[in-house]
Structures are given as structure tokens and as C-alpha cells.
Amino acid sequence: MRIEKDSMGAMEVPEDALYGASTQRAVLNFPISGRSMPEGFIRGLGIVKAACATANEQLDRLSKEKADYIRQVCAEVAEGKLSEHFPVDVFQTGSGTSSNMNLNEVVANRAAQLAGKPIGGKDPVHPNDDVNLGQSSNDIVPTVLHVSLAVSIKENLVPALKHLHHALDEKAKEFADVIKIGRTHLMDATPVSLGQEFSGYAHQLAKAVVRAEECIDRLEELAIGGTTVGTGLNCHPEFSGKVCAILAEETGIGFREAENHFEAQAARDDCVEVAGILTTIAASLTKVANDIRLLGSGPRSGLGEISLPPTQPGSSIMPGKVNPVMSEMLVQVCMYVMGHSNTVAMAGRDGHFELNVTIPLIAHCLHESVTCLSNGARTFADKCVDDITPNTKVCQELVERSLMLVTALNPFIGYDKAAHVAKRAFKEGKTLKDILLDEQLMEEAQIDQALDPTRMI
Numbered sequence: 001m002r003i004e005k006d007s008m009g010a011m012e013v014p015e016d017a018l019y020g021a022s023t024q025r026a027v028l029n030f031p032i033s034g035r036s037m038p039e040g041f042i043r044g045l046g047i048v049k050a051a052c053a054t055a056n057e058q059l060d061r062l063s064k065e066k067a068d069y070i071r072q073v074c075a076e077v078a079e080g081k082l083s084e085h086f087p088v089d090v091f092q093t094g095s096g097t098s099s100n101m102n103l104n105e106v107v108a109n110r111a112a113q114l115a116g117k118p119i120g121g122k123d124p125v126h127p128n129d130d131v132n133l134g135q136s137s138n139d140i141v142p143t144v145l146h147v148s149l150a151v152s153i154k155e156n157l158v159p160a161l162k163h164l165h166h167a168l169d170e171k172a173k174e175f176a177d178v179i180k181i182g183r184t185h186l187m188d189a190t191p192v193s194l195g196q197e198f199s200g201y202a203h204q205l206a207k208a209v210v211r212a213e214e215c216i217d218r219l220e221e222l223a224i225g226g227t228t229v230g231t232g233l234n235c236h237p238e239f240s241g242k243v244c245a246i247l248a249e250e251t252g253i254g255f256r257e258a259e260n261h262f263e264a265q266a267a268r269d270d271c272v273e274v275a276g277i278l279t280t281i282a283a284s285l286t287k288v289a290n291d292i293r294l295l296g297s298g299p300r301s302g303l304g305e306i307s308l309p310p311t312q313p314g315s316s317i318m319p320g321k322v323n324p325v326m327s328e329m330l331v332q333v334c335m336y337v338m339g340h341s342n343t344v345a346m347a348g349r350d351g352h353f354e355l356n357v358t359i360p361l362i363a364h365c366l367h368e369s370v371t372c373l374s375n376g377a378r379t380f381a382d383k384c385v386d387d388i389t390p391n392t393k394v395c396q397e398l399v400e401r402s403l404m405l406v407t408a409l410n411p412f413i414g415y416d417k418a419a420h421v422a423k424r425a426f427k428e429g430k431t432l433k434d435i436l437l438d439e440q441l442m443e444e445a446q447i448d449q450a451l452d453p454t455r456m457i
Contacts, residue, residue, distance in 0.1 A: 044148025046077030094357025096141035226261035
């Protein structure tokens with residue numbers, strides 16, 4: 001152990017740790033979940049703090065030497081090279097002050113290493129006066145939340161959803177000529193092609209991509225520059241604009257200064273909206289995953305209209321059993337995301353006065369949701385959708401056995417007679433054609449043309 005000091009006095013810190021006294025206090029104060037802040041959030045701290053250093057240098061508030069040290073260490077943070085030095089639990093001070101100071105101390109101590117000076121001496125970089133210059137945890141942490149989430153959605157979720165959309169769209173084209181029975185209310189309906197059915201799934205994913213991109217739009221306003229309560233105390237008036245411009249250039253995302261800094265720090269409505277959008281995407285993926293596992297149910301006593309790729313043994317007692325595990329995985333992911341989204345809504349609701357104090361929890365929930373949705377969608381595409389094959393024989397048999405082809409008879413014999421034909425056919429175990437001929441309601445050629453499923457799709 002070594003001794004470091006903060007405003008509360010001396011503190012023993014692990015010898016090999018780059019963090020300091022304030023972080024160690026948080027480690028001891030919050031032994032709650034064993035989960036540190038999300039990796040994406042930690043990397044976001046590096047991205048934002050580097051931009052702050054550059055802005056302060058441009059404003060002649062920070063020397064080039066100090067700015068260079070800060071940028072160099074923040075680059076290591078952003079690349080994930082120092083993540084082991086960020087141990088603070090998710091369940092910590094609600095403003096995220098402990099995580100902000102964790103970054104400030106790591107930068108200061110790592111800068112001391114690079115300069116060949118003792119760790120803890122706050123030379124050549126001071127954690128508060130230099131790394132945190134013109135900033136407060138109250139505007140930095142919401143800013144990092146927005147930046148890190150927007151980057152993760154752009155780099156992970158949007159590409160994953162596009163990947164799944166492409167896989168489903170390819171299957172829609174491949175299955176275009178496979179005619180099957182449609183189902184509404186889980187009951188037989190009129191025919192549809194398997195390709196048309198999959199085109200619906202593909203379009204759900206196309207909309208999911210648009211929704212994910214809308215999440216990025218919602219996160220573009222940044223709280224940086226508001227400092228403690230939104231008034232900008234101790235912050236250069238041009239600081240926020242410069243930081244936002246630097247972040248926009250580096251990420252390709254249109255980050256801009258918040259229109260109202262009091263709203264930007266006191267409320268987390270943008271994050272609640274993002275959580276709602278992620279819930280919508282999760283609901284969409286659940287529908288797709290459930291439909292696909294139902295269509296593949298069986299293989300002999302279920303629907304069996306498609307065959308799902310076998311990925312692993314499905315039972316420890318039933319030899320040869322294979323289960324739709326990829327659908328089950330994705331459905332569980334979506335349940336998890338919906339739970340997190342509900343937590344975010346409650347966290348957003350419980351902000352008070354000039355600061356929301358549930359930001360670490362919001363960061364955990366949203367980053368976890370984006371990560372799991374991204375990985376789940378990509379895995380589902382690669383290990384399930386890509387290798388789905390149609391069981392054309394089963395599809396054809398079910399179409400021929402269905403009584404809902406009777407719908408096509410309405411223009412010829414009317415709704416009431418068509419209903420009578422369907423009910424008699426079901427009761428007697430006969431085909432629609434059998435009943436139509438028996439009651440001399442239509443000519444055989446006319447029946448064959450009317451009941452041709454290819455004419456119904």
C-alpha cells in the first residue's frame with residue numbers, strides 16, 4: 001500500500017493502483033454489486049476528458065505540456081488499456097462523482113509515471129485543477145453518458161441490427177416462391193408466401209435501424225459547461241462549444257451544447273426516451289424470434305414449416321432432441337432490456353431539483369442493453385437466420401388441408417354459403433372441393449381456379 005491524500009486527508013491506496021485517495025474511499029464505501037461502471041462509459045470518460053483538455057489549451061487555460069499528458073493518458077483510457085484502474089461500483093454517489101474523480105486521479109498518476117515523477121505527487125498534472133478544469137461531475141458525467149452511449153449505438157447496435165436485417169431480407173427473397181398458410185389469432189388464415197412472412201420480419205429490422213439512429217439524435221445535446229448547477233460557474237463561456245465541436249469531429253456524431261443547461265443536468269428525459277426506443281426494438285426482436293421458433297417447432301408434432309440449424313444437444317435425457325436455443329437466447333435478451341428500460345424510466349423520474357442522482361445506474365442499464373441487443377441480434381443472424389431452410393412439403397400439405405381457402409369463394413357463393421361449406425368440410429373431414437361438388441355450388445374448373453393458393457398471395 002501507499003499513502004495518498006485528498007481533501008479529507010490521508011488514505012492507504014494499493015501500491016499498483018493508478019487511482020488515488022478519493023477513488024479508494026469510494027471502493028471502501030460502496031462494496032455493493034461487484035460491478036464496476038460499464039467499459040463503454042469508462043472509455044467515454046477518456047474521450048470526453050481529452051476533448052476538455054484540448055479546449056482548455058485552446059482557451060489558454062492549460063499549458064500544452066499538461067494538455068499533452070492528459071490527452072496521452074486519456075487515449076489509453078479510451079483504448080481500454082487502463083480499465084483495471086476503474087474499480088468503483090455502479091451503485092455509488094448518484095452524480096457519478098466517484099467515477100469522475102477516478103478518471104482525474106488515474107490521469108494525474110499516469111502522467112506522473114510518464115514524466116518520471118512519484119505517483120500521488122500531483123505533478124506535472126493535478127487531478128482537480130488540471131484534469132477537471134472548468135468542469136464538475138454534475139456536467140461531466142451526464143456528458144460522458146450521452147457521448148459513450150451514442151458512440152456505442154453507432155458502432156455496435158446500428159451495425160448489428162443492419163446485419164440481422166440483411167440476413168432476414170435475404171431469406172425473404174430466397175423463400176419468395178414457398179406458399180404456406182397464414183395465421184391470425186394462432187388460427188388458420190388465407191395463404192401467404194414464406195418470403196412475404198420473412199419480408200415482414202426484415203422490415204421490422206429496417207425500422208429498428210431507424211429507431212436506433214434516432215437514439216443517437218436524442219443524445220447529441222451535451223451538458224458540458226454547466227458545471228455545478230447549470231450556471232457555468234468557473235467555466236470559460238467558450239469551453240462548452242469547443243468541447244462539443246471536438247467531440248463531433250472525432251466521433252462523427254453531431255454533438256452540441258445543451259440548449260438549456262438546467263434541463264441537461266437536472267433531468268434525464270433523453271435517456272428515458274432512449275430506453276423507450278430500446279424497448280421498442282426489443283419488442284420487435286421478440287416477435288421475430290418467437291415466430292421463427294414456432295414456425296420451426298416439431299420436428300414432427302409441431303408446425304415444422306421451416307428447419308432451424310442445430311447448434312447443440314437439446315436435452316440431457318432425450319437423445320437427438322434439438323431446441324430453438326437462438327430464439328430463446330434473443331427473447332431472454334429482450335426481456336432483460338425491457339427490465340433495464342423500466343429501471344431507467346424510474347431513475348429518470350427520481351431526479352430532484354438541479355441534478356438527477358441516478359446517473360451511474362442509468363449508464364449501467366443503457367450500456368448493458370445496447371451491448372446485449374447488439375450481440376444478441378448479430379448472433380441470431382449468424383447462428384440461426386442464415387441457415388434456416390424451408391420445409392416446402394409441409395407448407396404445401398398445410399395449405400391443402402386448410403379450410404380458410406374458403407375465403408376466396410365469397411365472390412362466387414357469398415359469405416354465408418362459404419361458411420356453411422367450411423363448417424361441413426371440417427365436420428365431415430372432407431375438402432372444400434368435395435363439399436362444393438356435392439352441393440353443386442360451383443363447377444370443378446371454377447373451383448380449382450378459385451382455390452388456387454398462388455392466386456391468393
